[in-house]
Amino acid sequence: MLESIIYLSPLIVLLSSIFILMFSEHNEEEQYRCFKFSKIMMITAFVFTVIFYNKPLIAEVTSGNQYTLLFECLLYGGSLALLYLSRKWFASMGMSGYTFCGGIFVALLFGSLLIRSSNLLLSVVCCVFMMMGNYALLKGITIKKEFNSDRVYLFAMVFCILLLAMALLVLYQYTDSFDYTQIREVLSANTRNIWLFAAVAAMLTVLMFMLGLAPLHFWFTETLGGTVLPVFAYFIIVPICACWGGFIRFNTEAILPFSENLYLFYKTIALISITLGALGACSVQNVRKILAYGTVYHWGIVLLVMQSFSLNAVNTGVIYILVYLLAMYGICACLFGLKIKGEYLFMLGEFEGAAYKRPYISAMMTIFIFSLLGIPPFLGFFGVFSALSYLAEHDSFYQFGYIMLMLIVLSYAYVQIIKNLYFEKSKENFDRADSGIYTAVLINALLMIVIMLKPQYLLQDVYKMIESLFL
């Protein structure tokens, strides 16, 4: 009994943090204390998570291994970094950070549960709560009301909950259990059952909606284009880790017998994501939207690579995700460092001449963007190399060529950002960036350099961690 409670300690810490933040006085003067408290609690929960990584949080519905540890590390690492970056934002905007910190804790709580879940009901509950947490963040922290992103998200969320309910009902009808192993057995015996296929597809659709994959990307790009910077960074970094963790686990543990039936489904979604991501990025002037569309493109590649959900496929996909997250975290840090008269930047035109006023931040942002384009010697090359060599090895030559073509299209959008940073004359005075931003960017850059010089660290360790999912 005591043992079970100890194993639950990460959840207890996270849950108590949410309640403390909910019921504490939302005072702007208490900003510093709120972020400090969140940081301490998050580190505590993280330490407990690492210590008890292979113990079940909740017996029989969760299980932990090195794979879950990898995604939980990403989740906590991203959240801590986000907390570090956002503190100054809330201070400078004079806004309360309680809702934001609470939102991150909700994502951490249900995200880590989703990653560790081996039960469909728990996964569905986690998805619903994560979506509600996201909605609360969108609703709670806004400055401009140009686009009703929260309302769009609400409608989509309700639709997703209906889909999840349908998936649960159908799968329970056939399996009499929500356990992944049971579901897998039933699916392997009924690979041609159309109702089971529909239920699985519904579940996957919701996960893909949360990841922002096309054609369900509308909320992702619109929301990220209009929301405030901390929420943008949150959506780009935090829920993504949990969703990919849960998505991969669901595919490998529960629905692997269906993988052949899902090939076409995944391939279509991936190719649509790649196309819409690349074309969408070129069609907008809002930098956050460009990055959001870019994300859709990159997730398309990850899905295309992982469609068979074999060990090598998942390993390649996860490496791509890691490389992407590092570059994206760097870009977010740079965006936190660029502001004019206290206003953080949205549109391409606002970035004009930033390199003359903030040369180091602009240079780093350029490096991270080139990294996303896969140009060596930056780390992004490693992601592109892994993904494309995997496709070439498996004779997926058309997909290989299509990714390349769309990468050239996407490069137009990224080059526009660099062009505005460097090749336009500066009209505005950029505010002085906080030293914390430089520290964050520097740490990120150092991490990328170390991994690029010794990619063995990334490859071998990640491979071992992913392997635990298939044992």
Add this chain to the structure above:
Amino acid sequence: MTDIFPLLLLLPLLGCLFILFAKKNDNNSFHVVLFTLLSNLAVIVRLLTQINRDNNDLQSFHIAYSWLESKGIELVMDANLFSLLVLLGIYVAFIIAVVGLTPQQRKNKSQMLLGLYFVWNVTGLLCANDMVSFYIFFAGMLIPLFLLIGLYGNIKKNSTLYLFFAFNYAGILCLLTAMLFVYKYHQGNVELQDIALIKMPAGAAVVVWTSVCMAFISRIPIWPFHYWISSINSGLRSSLVYVMTNMLPLTGLYGFLRFWQITIPKGILPFVPVVEIFGIMTMLFIALIGLSHKDFLQKLFSYNTVYYLLFLLTTIMLPEAYIINIAYSLITFLIVNSSLTVLDLWAENACEENNCDYRGILAYMPRLAVIFAFFVLVAVGLPLSAMFWNNFVLISAFFRTSFTQGLLMMIAICIISTALLYELFIMRDATNKNPVIEIEDISDTKVAFLMAVIVFLFVSFFNPLWFAF
């Protein structure tokens, strides 16, 4: 023997680090760049002296770095006589370009940093001996060049800049395709000279070699890809950036040289005549364009293109033995090209400062005029440097192979030489006297520096490697 070889790659990187932390708006970055270039030049000369000249094999210096053991990727750097000779030309050309910068440009930290980073990439490319490291350096040089052209290229149209990026990026992706296909069939990284030996299906071989050709052709201004490079050249007014831009076709040429060391791969054999025809036609076409241009730097760009195409066709059409002649020619070619760029920019600056006409400017700057005339005469192929002998050998070999092709090449070279000589005439033509009476000539230091370059070139006429052996 290989003790100092790694310095070639380390010094530019160290230089970049120093510049990164150097003060803004002072000459520190300039001094770091100059020091790095001179140090590496000394390393190259030292390495050249250690090569046994009598040995017909291109002896080499070799280092390897185990980058990704699990995927069988070991990065191998290897400098042989050919690459060291080309590097020598490149470094001297860069030193001339850096010395040619205006005092204002010397204080420009970003230009210095990106320039040195480009030099690091070029050095890496010429020393790369395996597919992955070759790709890394080949792709890496796009970033500094793109940023420098965007910053100092005075490009008005957004589309021109993007097209430059897109063409080069597409080229990079083509090489990546070839690399991944080779990786697929070899199950690991492969040394460049072994690529042609890898067994792969006929279709895959066509993909690999077509991709390789596209990757390198994207950097050589061969028709119909010539537009982007000529369009970015027109606005460049920094000698360093101009020399860098003109170094880009060299990387494409070097790619062909390294990948086709032994023989033309079977996969691409049916397309070779097409490349030959396009190459010769482009030579003629670009030479005529050069003749019609009124800007000297545009004429110089045409001159560069014609010669790069001559070297490219030598690689494709002539036996392997002629490769070393390309290297000897390239040393002089790169130095002359860089010197003419610097001298023309000095003349243009003098015109701007004194608000006078460009026509006849050399009549007022006698020291500049003598030096300028020497370099133009070397460029057009008079017996003043090693370029004369080596071009003579190459062109006579073309005549032996195919009289028509040799003749057409000779016509192209004559046209572009006429263009340069005519420009020299224009610049020395004092019939339209400028209103100004006195224009300050180039300084003693600059004259001394350029005289040293002239002596270097002239002695090479008698012994191309006099400084090493």
